[in-house]
Amino acid sequence: MKLDKMLGIRYPFIQGGMANIATGEFAAAVSNAGGLGLIGAGGMRAEMLRENIRKCRSLTDRPFGVNLMLMHPEADQMADIVVEEGVKIVTTGAGNPGKYMAKWKANGIKVMPVVSSVVLAKLMERAGADAVIAEGTESGGHVGEMTTMALVPQVVDAVNIPVIAAGGIADGRGVAAVYALGACGVQMGTRLLSAEECPIHAAYKEAVLKAGDNATVVTGRIGGTPVRIIKNQMSREYILKEKAGAGKEELEKYTLGSLRRAVFEGDTKTGSLMAGQVVGLVHKIQPIAEIFAEMEKEYQIVIRNLSQEN
Ligand code: TUI
Numbered sequence: 524m525k526l527d528k529m530l531g532i533r534y535p536f537i538q539g540g541m542a543n544i545a546t547g548e549f550a551a552a553v554s555n556a557g558g559l560g561l562i563g564a565g566g567m568r569a570e571m572l573r574e575n576i577r578k579c580r581s582l583t584d585r586p587f588g589v590n591l592m593l594m595h596p597e598a599d600q601m602a603d604i605v606v607e608e609g610v611k612i613v614t615t616g617a618g619n620p621g622k623y624m625a626k627w628k629a630n631g632i633k634v635m636p637v638v639s640s641v642v643l644a645k646l647m648e649r650a651g652a653d654a655v656i657a658e659g660t661e662s663g664g665h666v667g668e669m670t671t672m673a674l675v676p677q678v679v680d681a682v683n684i685p686v687i688a689a690g691g692i693a694d695g696r697g698v699a700a701v702y703a704l705g706a707c708g709v710q711m712g713t714r715l716l717s718a719e720e721c722p723i724h725a726a727y728k729e730a731v732l733k734a735g736d737n738a739t740v741v742t743g744r745i746g747g748t749p750v751r752i753i754k755n756q757m758s759r760e761y762i763l764k765e766k767a768g769a770g771k772e773e774l775e776k777y778t779l780g781s782l783r784r785a786v787f788e789g790d791t792k793t794g795s796l797m798a799g800q801v802v803g804l805v806h807k808i809q810p811i812a813e814i815f816a817e818m819e820k821e822y823q824i825v826i827r828n829l830s831q832e833n
Contacts, residue, residue, distance in 0.1 A: 526687060526708025529654070530586055530612070530633075533557030534815045535698075537656075537687065539712030540590025540616055540637075541797075542566040542664070543786045544723055547575030551582035552720040556811035560585075561614055565592030566782065569600040576608045586612060588633075593618030594665075594748075606630045614656060614710075617665050617748075619643065624650045637689065637710075639667025639674070641681045648682045655682065656710050659690030663713050663751050663799040666690075666741060671701065679705030693801035695821020699829070713799040714818075718811045726789030728808065730796050736803040747774060753796040757781060 526535035536558040538545065542565025550560030560583070562575045572589070579587050589605050591598060594617045602623040605613055613620075613627060616637040627634050628651050637656040638644040644655045657678040659671025667674075671690040679686050688701035689710035698709055715721055716731045734753055742761045743749045746769075752758055761777045778795065785794025809817075 524685070524707065526654075526685070529685065529707070530559055532559050532586055534819060535708035536815055536818070537561065537614070537708065537710045538715055539563075539662075539664075539689065539710050540565060540592065540614060541712050541715075542592055543782050544716075544721065545590065546722060547578035548582060549720060549722055550575075550587050551579045552718075552811055553715070554579075554583045554585040554587045556815055557585075558811070558815055559612065560587045561590040561612075562587070563590050563592070564601050565590070565595060565616075569597040569604060572601050573604050573608060576604070576610060588612030588614060590614045590616060591620070592616055593620060602626070605632065616658075619646070621646070621650050624652070635687065638678065639669060641674075641677050644678045644682050644686075648684050652684060654685040654687055654707075656687040656689050657706070658710070659688075660741075660749075660751075661691030661800040662689060663739070663797040663802075666749050666751050672704070675701055675704040675706055690799060691801050693799075693804040695818045695823070696825055697801070698818060698822045699825040713801050714805055714814060715811065716798060716802075717805045717808050718814060719808055720811055723786050724789030726791050727785050727794075727796055730791050731798055731802055731805055732807070734798065734802040734805075736800070738802055739798055739800055742778075743774070747771060747778075750778075750795065751797065751799060753798050753802065755794075755796065756792045757794065 534557045538553045540563040542563045545563030550562045553560030564572045612633045614635045633653045635654045636647045637658050657675045660666045675688045685707045687708045688706035692709045693714040740754045741751045781795040784790040785796045
């Protein structure tokens with residue numbers, strides 16, 4: 524079954540958790556456009572998450588969810604808040620949500636963890652996940668090692684729950700490609716950075732529109748947490764230091780507060796402009812509803828053309 528039917532939404536598209544970007548207002552805009560909006564808890568304090576859930580609910584009657592970033596120091600509190608606030612769908616990232624699963628399932632929450640390996644996908648299935656989001660290293664932000672092309676079919680073969688593909692999908696061709704690999708839907712982040720409703724600073728949006736195929740790089744592959752961002756002064760200095768063997772503390776000087784500097788201040792020199800490799804496919808600012816409609820139409824054309832070839 525495709526993801527739109529599973530979740531009761533118009534399109535089989537869910538929005539990536541995008542820390543500091545995916546507010547309650549933005550998630551509601553995604554849901555109102557026919558996708559599944561998710562409030563990105565990364566970058567929020569626990570009580571802010573509660574306010575964003577209430578705000579989102581006031582702005583949409585459609586299904587929405589919360590993305591919990593598990594490296595967050597307040598993740599335990601946030602795991603309780605989603606239950607208290609009656610959230611129905613939770614996605615997780617950057618860790619293993621195993622310790623929260625029993626409580627979430629007991630409260631009727633659909634849980635869809637992001638995984639970057641087959642091992643974690645199987646673990647999540649055993650823990651009671653309703654679906655997994657297999658995210659390739661093409662993604663923006665915190666990434667694993669495997670590509671979407673290699674990861675998705677291996678996860679599909681390894682589990683009996685639905686698999687949603689993420690990483691490297693920004694148009695209808697990408698949707699058709701991951702369906703061919705066995706996915707039932709897609710998660711998108713980068714394409715939505717250029718949405719009219721996306722609340723990032725104008726300079727960040729401009730950098731997304733200008734970026735080409737080779738614009739991103741992964742910082743922190745050697746010692747820390749691998750994070751894909753648009754190349755800039757910060758990434759160049761970080762990688763030089765990283766290659767020179769700098770310690771965690773020295774490297775943290777670059778990353779501390781850097782996502783907030785990009786999102787809120789539009790600091791394109793020292794900020795972390797998180798974006799995936801498909802950033803080179805993002806060319807214009809559009810309403811979310813138009814992005815989704817365009818992707819659906821492209822997908823239909825791709826499958827028609829494929830079925831006519833012989
Ligand atoms: O989580 C993401 N993407 C993110 S989180 C984020 S906020 C952040 N900012 C600065 C530094 C670090 C994070 C920005 N982008 N995607 C989902 C994802 N999860 N990708 C990879 C994983 C993952 C990695 C390891 C999931 C589980 C895991 O290990 C599980 C274990 O056993 O602990």
